[in-house]
Amino acid sequence: MDISIIGSGYVGLVTGACLADVGHHVICVDNDSEKVKQLKAGEIPIYEPGLEEIVHRNVSAQRLHFTGNIQEAVERSQIIFIAVPTPPLPDGDVDLSFVEKVAREIAGVLTDYRVIDKSTVPVKTGEKVVESIKRYNRQGAKFDVVSNPEFLREGCAVADLMHPDRIVIGAQSEQAIDLMKKVYEPFMAPILVTDISSAELIKHCANSFLALKISYINAVSGICEASGADVEKVADGIGMDHRIGRDFLNAGIGYGGSCFPKDIAAFIAISEQLGTPFALLKEVQRINEGQKARFLKAIRDTLWVLREKRIAVWGLTFKPDTDDIRSSVAIELVEQLLREGAHVVAYDPKGMHKARGIKAIADAEFASSALEAVTDAEALIIATDWNEFANVDLAVLKDKMRTPIVFDGRNLLNPETMRQFGFDYYSIGRASVKPQ
């Protein structure tokens, strides 16, 4: 099938590459001319495991193309996926101006029957997209708007797209449903057909439920610390119940990233606008914020004064195996440490180039390796659970540090081993280790 994807970021580019890989003809569009130039030159603007290979393979096979020209792409496609940003507004509501702009641009060139698909949006947005296209389409084109939310996880986006748990198609017409089923046929995944509003809600419900699991175990982690219990054991114990499951029950310094914080805020906002406030999700947010505050308090309690202290931070991305630092808790932590006068030396395996561009942490020093970051450090903070950090040689780490104090915000290391190596070690929801 001929498909275009408007917006070639984390979702659009991976979706485009995977759709091309199963045999479709895909044009990825972006209005960032630098990004299009890079992609045309064979450079991949984001880090995502396996993406480079799949892009190159499909470009060579002439199934994947890149352009800045939305008109040309729409004219050639039966299906148009919209994968542009839907960032949060200051009040938590969603900025839908990117989606609206693309809807207008598509409307300007739409002639015969087309299906338009889209980004993560609040329930009822599909109706607005339909209205907008009708308003700006002078040709009176016949079209359908479908909600086909994306569930990929950065860091394993290619695998998630190739082997999805489910594909949700929210549509009004049989013609649109048939076309969308044809798009996804090669993936051989379960397909759930719904109305548009249900599909839109599924995405917000899925993300907010996952965030709820994270906040749940984080609240439990506080109780574990106060009572001497071990949150990992508690999570194992409840996670072994198949009705609950162990996934997303890892205590830590809270969720971040470009999706959870904004999607939960957006779900709260739309539920209020609909007159059915979702108060539970406000508590999810509150616990998430509290978790960062509790971690910072533990750091202050141990180090006493942060001013002039040399503090290493391992991890800047919002999760491992990505270079994405949007709304990363690690970045927030670095900002706060700098505000309190600490000398921060940060290192991340893939997120350094993006982190260097962030004004709020411009005073941080960026090390070229994890061990360089900890040299002479008075404390180490583990903010992202990269595998590289889990495999560190603890004897070398201790030797490099000025004072061997580790704050593990992702429970990446083992308290017993840390005790044996003589670290002062704080992690989340587990007993602290103090050197004898």
Ligand code: NAD
């Ligand atoms: P992104 O910022 O990585 O990519 C968006 C791209 O759209 C950018 O390259 C931008 O230049 C481009 N763009 C913006 N306006 C445009 C326009 N008018 N015409 C053409 N291109 C335009 O964002 P993303 O992470 O890919 O997210 C896109 C959507 O997918 C969001 O709604 C997000 O919530 C949703 N989503 C994201 C993820 C994720 O893990 N990143 C997962 C599921 C769903």
